[in-house]
Amino acid sequence: MPKRPVNRRVLQPSFLILKRTSLLGRVELAVIDDAPSVALQALDELWFQVAGTVCNLRCHHCFISCAPDNHSFWFMTREQVAQALEESVELGVKEYYFTGGEPFMNQEMEDILVDTLALGPATVLTNATLMPPRRARRLAQLSRASIYTLELRVSLDGITREMNDAIRGEGAFDRCVDGIEQLVKVGFLPIITCMRSWPEHETERYLEGFRRLLSTVGYERPRIKILPPLLMGEEAKRTRAYDETERVTHEMLEGFDEGQLLCSRARLVTARGVQACPILLEAPSARVGDTLTEGARTPVTLKESACFTCYLSGAICSNSPSGAGGDR
Amino acid sequence: MSGRPFSHPSGSTDPGDRSASGPGQNANLDSHFGEAPGTNGRREAPDSRGLGDVALRRVAAFGGVYSNHRALRAAIQDARERGAEALLCLGDLGAFGPSPDKTVQILRDEGIPVVRGNYDDSIARGLDDCQCGYTDPRDNHYARISYDYTLANTAGEHREWMATFPPEIRFRLGDLRVLAFHGSPRRMNEFLWETTTPTHFLERMARKAGADVLLGTHTGIHWSRRLGDRSWYVNAGALGRPANDGRREVWYAMLEAQAGESELKVEFIPVEYEVELLADEMRDEGLPDEFIETIRTGWWTTCLEVLPGKERKGGRW
Numbered sequence: 345m346p347k348r349p350v351n352r353r354v355l356q357p358s359f360l361i362l363k364r365t366s367l368l369g370r371v372e373l374a375v376i377d378d379a380p381s382v383a384l385q386a387l388d389e390l391w392f393q394v395a396g397t398v399c400n401l402r403c404h405h406c407f408i409s410c411a412p413d414n415h416s417f418w419f420m421t422r423e424q425v426a427q428a429l430e431e432s433v434e435l436g437v438k439e440y441y442f443t444g445g446e447p448f449m450n451q452e453m454e455d456i457l458v459d460t461l462a463l464g465p466a467t468v469l470t471n472a473t474l475m476p477p478r479r480a481r482r483l484a485q486l487s488r489a490s491i492y493t494l495e496l497r498v499s500l501d502g503i504t505r506e507m508n509d510a511i512r513g514e515g516a517f518d519r520c521v522d523g524i525e526q527l528v529k530v531g532f533l534p535i536i537t538c539m540r541s542w543p544e545h546e547t548e549r550y551l552e553g554f555r556r557l558l559s560t561v562g563y564e565r566p567r568i569k570i571l572p573p574l575l576m577g578e579e580a581k582r583t584r585a586y587d588e589t590e591r592v593t594h595e596m597l598e599g600f601d602e603g604q605l606l607c608s609r610a611r612l613v614t615a616r617g618v619q620a621c622p623i624l625l626e627a628p629s630a631r632v633g634d635t636l637t638e639g640a641r642t643p644v645t646l647k648e649s650a651c652f653t654c655y656l657s658g659a660i661c662s663n664s665p666s667g668a669g670g671d672r
Numbered sequence: 673m674s675g676r677p678f679s680h681p682s683g684s685t686d687p688g689d690r691s692a693s694g695p696g697q698n699a700n701l702d703s704h705f706g707e708a709p710g711t712n713g714r715r716e717a718p719d720s721r722g723l724g725d726v727a728l729r730r731v732a733a734f735g736g737v738y739s740n741h742r743a744l745r746a747a748i749q750d751a752r753e754r755g756a757e758a759l760l761c762l763g764d765l766g767a768f769g770p771s772p773d774k775t776v777q778i779l780r781d782e783g784i785p786v787v788r789g790n791y792d793d794s795i796a797r798g799l800d801d802c803q804c805g806y807t808d809p810r811d812n813h814y815a816r817i818s819y820d821y822t823l824a825n826t827a828g829e830h831r832e833w834m835a836t837f838p839p840e841i842r843f844r845l846g847d848l849r850v851l852a853f854h855g856s857p858r859r860m861n862e863f864l865w866e867t868t869t870p871t872h873f874l875e876r877m878a879r880k881a882g883a884d885v886l887l888g889t890h891t892g893i894h895w896s897r898r899l900g901d902r903s904w905y906v907n908a909g910a911l912g913r914p915a916n917d918g919r920r921e922v923w924y925a926m927l928e929a930q931a932g933e934s935e936l937k938v939e940f941i942p943v944e945y946e947v948e949l950l951a952d953e954m955r956d957e958g959l960p961d962e963f964i965e966t967i968r969t970g971w972w973t974t975c976l977e978v979l980p981g982k983e984r985k986g987g988r989w
Contacts, residue, residue, distance in 0.1 A: 372946065378936065464873070491867065493980040533981050535981075565984075567984070
């Protein structure tokens with residue numbers, strides 16, 4: 345990605361924010377000098393950018409601006425995933441996550457899940473709009489064949505067609521709700537995730553709305569996860585970008601449990617290299633290596649504004665509380 | 673890891689000072705682990721000192737008592753009748769059930785060693801919550817009720833006793849090195865569910881810990897897995913509430929290994945107790961109907977967020 349050259353010599357070592365804008369006018373991440381760094385404590389979560397930045401939808405809040413024509417990261421092959429899976433055994437990985445883009449646009453996704461579920465639990469972050477009955481049945485079969493859990497995490501950003509489609513595009517709501525119905529029919533309890541686009545105190549009302557909606561497709565005990573907005577990519581254009589005070593500093597990490605930060609226990613493997621976390625797919629500062637083993641050794645500098653969200657909210661990317669805290 | 677052997681309770685600063693055990697505190701354990709002559713010449717991990725070299729053959733382990741003093745009494749009796757040489761509690765004495773002091777008193781009177789659970793840690797230190805880490809508002813609502821009630825109803829001297837619980841206990845079973853903890857060897861509140869915990873992850877954990885058997889609880893649902901030729905993971909389950917299986921019994925684990933052998937036998941044992949009497953006590957204490965429903969039906973009604981899909985699917989809610 346083109347960068348405007350910066351003369352760092354004129355800058356003070358800390359609390360100086362460099363706002364960069366590419367020639368394409370896309371809002372990029374702001375960077376802070378002298379940012380603290382975090383080493384990997386254990387590689388508990390291995391994430392795969394299995395669909396690159398390719399998605400059948402073009403959501404207005406996508407933090408990495410995925411779209412049908414965003415090919416900046418391409419699909420991972422089954423072989424590439426298998427290579428990382430092999431490395432993951434020695435590294436002691438606990439959970440495997442698949443994201444994109446839309447993972448089910450990857451033609452090899454079901455085979456990739458076969459390989460993964462032989463080793464451990466798998467979670468797919470999907471928009472569920474590519475979920476014909478045949479695929480749902482196949483996924484149920486894969487789940488039954490493994491001692492590990494297969495979780496489908498479905499993004500749905502509203503309780504009505506209008507609310508969801510204003511963010512995720514026309515037709516997305518109906519297709520997603522259909523997809524959820526297919527998954528529920530074959531026995532899954534998908535985790536419905538929604539980026540909060542309402543004031544926090546109204547969350548209970550929206551949760552009730554989700555429960556009512558999901559009940560109409562037979563999902564009577566839904567698992568719902570509300571996520572805070574990430575002010576990056578398309579969402580930065582839609583609402584606002586992080587401001588200059590929203591950064592992680594050395595002082596903030598004093599007495600803080602670093603296990604709360606995803607990069608202390610996760611890495612993201614892409615078709616071209618390893619990144620610190622799934623949010624920072626495109627951040628050069630978050631690139632930690634070519635191979636997983638190398639990426640696991642390399643500490644992550646908390647330069648990016650998204651690190652601030654992770655600091656405040658904990659690692660929202662994981663399925664369930666990590667058990668962070670409670671250290672010996 | 674700062675493993676303090678369980679034969680050194682009562683706040684002794686010197687882990688080698690065995691005389692620090694107060695009356696009634698882990699006396700049982702000392703007789704089981706500490707006083708008998710050493711019989712095994714195998715090298716121990718550095719922080720397992722103080723347990724003696726006695727190889728046990730049959731140990732009962734239970735976790736998550738959650739103030740269910742009736743199930744605790746029944747389990748202790750059952751384990752002794754089945755010939756357990758030692759009993760071990762894996763932590764979380766309080767939560768969920770009535771009158772937490774009753775449970776604590778039983779464990780103190782019986783001298784049963786306890787590994788520190790997240791609940792014990794929170795109650796001992798008077799923290800804001802139970803460190804379960806729920807994010808779901810409904811789960812948090814019930815967790816709050818449960819925690820505030822338990823904290824308000826646990827005697828100060830019991831809280832001081834809880835502060836002495838070690839984060840881990842090591843002992844020898846047959847020829848096997850057992851490491852007992854609450855959540856995981858690295859984190860007191862780590863959930864190790866059957867369907868989310870890879871074998872290679874556990875093998876690595878056992879290797880790093882220098883143990884053949886990893887013995888924990890925290891999730892509330894019992895399970896075990898053979899990891900390799902000579903290593904196992906055992907989740908002893910919970911005495912405090914049923915295993916989300918539609919049965920009213922609660923569960924504990926009996927571990928057995930013969931002297932000179934390195935083969936582990938794990939048996940999960942269902943415990944019947946006076947469910948209706950406990951339900952009456954819970955009602956009298958003003959605890960939520962949802963908690964009472966759980967012990968009466970065997971289905972979890974709260975704290976559901978942390979369940980993986982497969983475990984959740986096995987329950988009703």
